[in-house]
Amino acid sequence: MKSVIQPLLLTTILGLVGCSGNEALNTSQSVDLSAQVNADTASINTSPSDTGLFGNESVSSVQTIGADHPLSLKLAKSEILLTEQTTMELDYKVEAASQEDISLNVISYDEEVINASVKNDKIVIQANSVNSTTSVNLDVVVTNGADNLLVTLPVEVSPQIQFELDVAQTEVDIDHLDTFYIPLSVIYDGSELVNLSIENIEGEEFATVDFETQESFSNNLIIQGKGVYETGTLSFNVVASTVDGEVSVPVSVAVYPEVNIDIRLSNESPKFKKTETSFTIVRVCTDVSDDYEIEITEISGNGSVTATIEGSVISISSDDIDEDTNASFMVTASLLGVSEVAYFDVFVTAG
Incomplete structure (x- = not known):
């Protein structure tokens, strides 16, 4: 001393x-x-x-x-x-x-x-x-x-008391009918009782959450989808508490409906002259409804080729280019938060 x-x-x-x-x-x-x-x-x-x-x-x-x-x-x-x-x-x-x-x-x-x-x-x-x-x-x-x-x-x-809460996954995606398990563990070197709780739950219309057992130091979260045909998020905090304090870990679960989308293009390699316009047909099939959205995005090129969609028809045209030009596009079909993509490549001749 x-x-x-x-x-x-x-x-x-x-x-x-x-x-x-x-x-x-x-x-x-x-x-x-x-x-x-x-x-x-x-x-x-x-x-x-x-x-x-x-x-x-x-x-x-x-x-x-x-x-x-x-x-x-x-x-x-x-x-x-x-x-x-x-x-x-x-x-x-x-x-x-x-x-x-x-x-x-x-x-x-x-x-x-x-x-x-x-x-x-x-x-x-x-x-x-x-x-x-x-x-x-x-x-x-x-x-x-x-x-x-x-x-x-x-x-x-x-001495400082070691008190930690480890949740294996804090951001997960599940299908709307899935049962999903998230392991968790508590590290605590104190002598007091440890209490586990789930607090601040939001989005219970999409899924439920509970502990698998009453064990405080090693447990699993059980996430159960409710089968709602709508994309949503279940969020909550897992809290471990003792008289020495508490530790809180936020968890977010994205819930997606089980939707099958099939997207096809009638022409995946359009070729045309700069003075012309080319077309390709989009066919989208789903097992839920026809209330899908289609979006076109240029993923390569110099911006001189444009593609627009009306109904199921994609129109492709170009500026008054001076040399042959290539461009690639991605077509995305989305329904209830689920997406599927298709691609097409464009070649435009200047002559």
């Missing part, structure tokens, strides 16, 4: 421990928050304050030097509980007969476990890394002229 003791005036240290210079070399003393010490010239009373400045968790520590020199320190908490690599700012209030010459310092702590300082009228406590839950003491001293008050504040630092 490596402790830090901040330097103070020798008279302050001697006043706190109540011994001579020679005795001070081999003696240390602090006031625990649960202790009560009385002497002829000084009394230190440290106990929970039900109606203190900071509520029921606050602690009020009072030292009286004679009858005319009251000195008190009120802390927002009676003990500090921190997780490693986190920082807390602790409020405090000092009351003294004279408001001049008041100072508050942290004078002793285990720097392997915590770091502490006083900044902007707050006691700042930073937890370092620990392998296991570790308890240390933080000594705080208040001085007001010749009067001194020493308080020992317990600090407990705990």
Whole structure:
């Protein structure tokens, strides 16, 4: 254990421990928050304050030097509980007969476990890394002229708890009647119970979602399509929660109806002169309805060849080109979110 003791005036240290210079070399003393010490010239009373400045968790520590020199320190908490690599700012209030010459310092702590300082009228406590839950003491001293008050504040630092939720797939596509399984697992090294839940469900008209078992650490999500002949999305959050916190993973499931589309072209390689127009016929067959959409996209060429569709007839023409030109087009037939494509290549001669 490596402790830090901040330097103070020798008279302050001697006043706190109540011994001579020679005795001070081999003696240390602090006031625990649960202790009560009385002497002829000084009394230190440290106990929970039900109606203190900071509520029921606050602690009020009072030292009286004679009858005319009251000195008190009120802390927002009676003990500090921190997780490693986190920082807390602790409020405090000092009351003294004279408001001049008041100072508050942290004078002793285990720097392997915590770091502490006083900044902007707050006691700042930073937890370092620990392998296991570790308890240390933080000594705080208040001085007001010749009067001194020493308080020992317990600090407990705990390791970070590993808590992870792994969902194997977070974006999936299924057919409208499919049953689909998504594995998930929870990594948690704490000692509390883990609860799994499914929250913020949207799109339940397209599919349902549930857990396969009641197991918390290894399970499967069951996605069941409802057979709706419409493309939709089921979305939800998988949540693993304990008293230590919660982890949430969003999942999105695209649900497509089972639609068979067959698209064919009467001419997949039209050839013509620049002054002519060529045609190709599109034939689309589906097992659901004829309410499909057709779109034509140029996938190669210089833009001098154009293709338009009216009904089932594609008309192909070109600009006034100066040289022979090639172009390729993709024809897409879509129905209920399901698509099928066909291609045709065009050759236009300039002569």
